[in-house]
Amino acid sequence: MTTTLTGADIGARLTRLRQAAPLVHSLTNYVAMNSAANVLLAVGASPAMVHAREEAAEFAALADAVLINIGTLSPHWVEAMVEAATSAGEHQTPWVLDPVAVGATAYRRESAARLLDLRPSVIRGNASEIIALAEDGLGGRGVDSTAASDDAVQAAVALARRQEAVVAVTDEVDLVTDGRRLVRVPGGHPLMPRVTALGCALSGVVAAFLAADQDPLVATCAALACYGEAGSRAGRTAQGPGSFAVAFVDALHQLNPETLLRREPLAIESLD
Ligand SMILES: Nc1ncnc2c1ncn2[C@@H]1O[C@H](COP(=O)(O)OP(=O)(O)O)[C@@H](O)[C@H]1O
Ligand SMILES: Cc1ncsc1CCOP(=O)(O)O
Ligand SMILES: [Mg+2]
Numbered sequence: 001m002t003t004t005l006t007g008a009d010i011g012a013r014l015t016r017l018r019q020a021a022p023l024v025h026s027l028t029n030y031v032a033m034n035s036a037a038n039v040l041l042a043v044g045a046s047p048a049m050v051h052a053r054e055e056a057a058e059f060a061a062l063a064d065a066v067l068i069n070i071g072t073l074s075p076h077w078v079e080a081m082v083e084a085a086t087s088a089g090e091h092q093t094p095w096v097l098d099p100v101a102v103g104a105t106a107y108r109r110e111s112a113a114r115l116l117d118l119r120p121s122v123i124r125g126n127a128s129e130i131i132a133l134a135e136d137g138l139g140g141r142g143v144d145s146t147a148a149s150d151d152a153v154q155a156a157v158a159l160a161r162r163q164e165a166v167v168a169v170t171d172e173v174d175l176v177t178d179g180r181r182l183v184r185v186p187g188g189h190p191l192m193p194r195v196t197a198l199g200c201a202l203s204g205v206v207a208a209f210l211a212a213d214q215d216p217l218v219a220t221c222a223a224l225a226c227y228g229e230a231g232s233r234a235g236r237t238a239q240g241p242g243s244f245a246v247a248f249v250d251a252l253h254q255l256n257p258e259t260l261l262r263r264e265p266l267a268i269e270s271l272d
């Protein structure tokens with residue numbers, strides 16, 4: 001059976017996010033910290049980049065959603081991430097894991113495995129990261145993917161079933177699955193992977209949408225669709241990666257439910 005998620009459904013979720021202005025506690029990497037905070041503000045959320053181990057649990061308890069991104073790890077950071085994820089679990093606060101470059105080193109794989117045990121609501125990565133995570137193996141070229149989202153369908157579904165989580169694989173066409181349903185989200189622009197940390201910032205946006213929704217699969221699709229729409233719009237005026245980054249934040253800020261009405265409905269395919 002296939003149902004759909006219309007542009008109006010997505011716009012309603014964007015409106016809800018902006019009304020709620022969720023506090024997104026982000027433990028993200030040094031590269032992403034500033035751009036991800038600006039992206040979260042542009043979409044209508046309230047970012048806080050708080051990563052000291054001594055306050056991670058306490059801050060996560062205050063937040064509406066938590067983002068954990070393993071981009072620039074060190075032992076103190078990993079302990080803070082474990083504290084934040086544990087606290088999010090205790091408070092039923094949704095949290096997103098971004099497994100940056102998890103296929104690159106044993107330290108990343110071990111750290112990601114500890115975080116997976118703490119049950120993220122959503123795992124968002126590129127195709128190589130999702131394949132590496134599902135197979136507990138190698139893959140990718142540093143933070144960049146060497147695979148396409150279509151290569152990661154089986155891995156994403158298996159990971160979603162094993163973790164009882166939503167898994168989002170981003171690429172030219174994004175994939176979202178909770179192991180029972182599968183959605184393909186087109187949109188975006190080829191300049192997006194040429195701007196560092198746009199994937200990291202997206203994981204924060206997914207967290208913001210989760211805070212305002214009961215269904216994590218639908219929330220994730222709405223986040224990806226809004227991001228893709230802003231990316232397509234930014235690409236119309238950008239001269240290259242530098243001006244794209246600026247135009248993208250402006251496009252996210254300008255995005256409104258009316259502009260989303262024209263989007264093709266997303267098909268939610270049942271895997272049962
Ligand atoms: N070739 C592409 N065309 C259009 N959008 C893309 C393309 N590659 C990535 N994107 C978009 O860029 C954003 C970041 O995804 P991605 O580059 O896969 O993440 P990461 O930075 O973690 O590797 C997503 O919104 C995705 O849809
Ligand atoms: C370049 C880099 N190095 C460590 S983390 C990071 C940012 C990765 O960002 P993204 O996963 O969004 O491309
Ligand atoms: Mg990434």
